[in-house]
Amino acid sequence: MTERLPGYRPPARWLHWITAAAVLLMIPAGLIMTREGIPRPLQDALFLFHKNTGVVLVPVILARIAYRLTHRPPPLPVSVPGWQRRAAGLSHALLYVLLVVMPVSGFVRVRSGGFPIELLDRLGAGPWLAKSERLADIAQGIHAAGAFVLIAVLALHIAAAAQHALIRRDGVWSRMWPVGGS
Template identity: 70%
Template sequence: MTDHQPGYRTPARMFHWGVAAAVLLMIPAGLVMTQDGLSRSVQDTLFVFHKNLGTLLVPVILARLIYRLTHKPPPLPDTMPGWQRRIAGLSHVTLYGLLLVMPLSGFIRVRAGGFPIELLDLLGAGPWLAKSDPLADSAQLVHAVAAFLLILLLALHIGAALHHVLIRRDGIWSRIWPPRRR
């Protein structure tokens, strides 16, 4: 990346990497916690971790969306083909959408299923939803489909990032990676 090519501002980079780290912790926890054969204590610990990290992520994701809507990202390099620009834009919009669908569907699944969300309960938030097995089942399906799509899209996103940093070496990676101290 040349010195005149702008990168994302520090808050955008912090939102990106903070949410990325949390999501990359939640995915394996979410996949493992639903498996048969785990001890009850391990399964319970993973459920509590997953639900409460999701709860903490909601305000961060909303702040990230507000920041993104109020701060224009740096322009993509002129050398990037139009089809890649369109795919990058579509994938980012879809990632943001999935980052909203995942905690919402998880919340509905848990609360309509009659289960606690320990952090919200500690804050006295109340269940907000009546117990409803059909609603919980529908939310669980949405959560599972969205999780599959999120994992797929993250794999493509990470693959594209690695392609840009290792093969093309076109500065795309440098735009979001924390800046180097000079």
């Protein structure tokens, strides 16, 4: 049965779900836009979406990290085994690291590759980096590897959430759901 647990506060919930929605849209956009044979107009639209959503997401990620550093999450139920607690802590830490690494490596890849980031350009932000194919290639490698690590960690995170919601029904899922709870 569902145990009544203290939930995350509304700011944590909304920052989580805004981030989740953006990342879950950016992953397929990023995977599709880099494939060979994609029609150029679709590829251009996906690049625009991916880059500019990343720009919008950065302040959300920074707010989320600041909030997390100043507000402890509610405790897990005592029924969660120690190994799952450690796995949850490790996966959350890795997600936060990836939420920083991905936009930074994407920014470095695009700017050092000499490409625009339209939203930043409209805001008057300079390129901040000189063109460097070597740096662009390194950043692209980091971004590509990070994408696959992010996909794997997100798959585990979603599987764990589903397990708590559908199988264990232990109240862990409802703590982060954006409506209800305390």
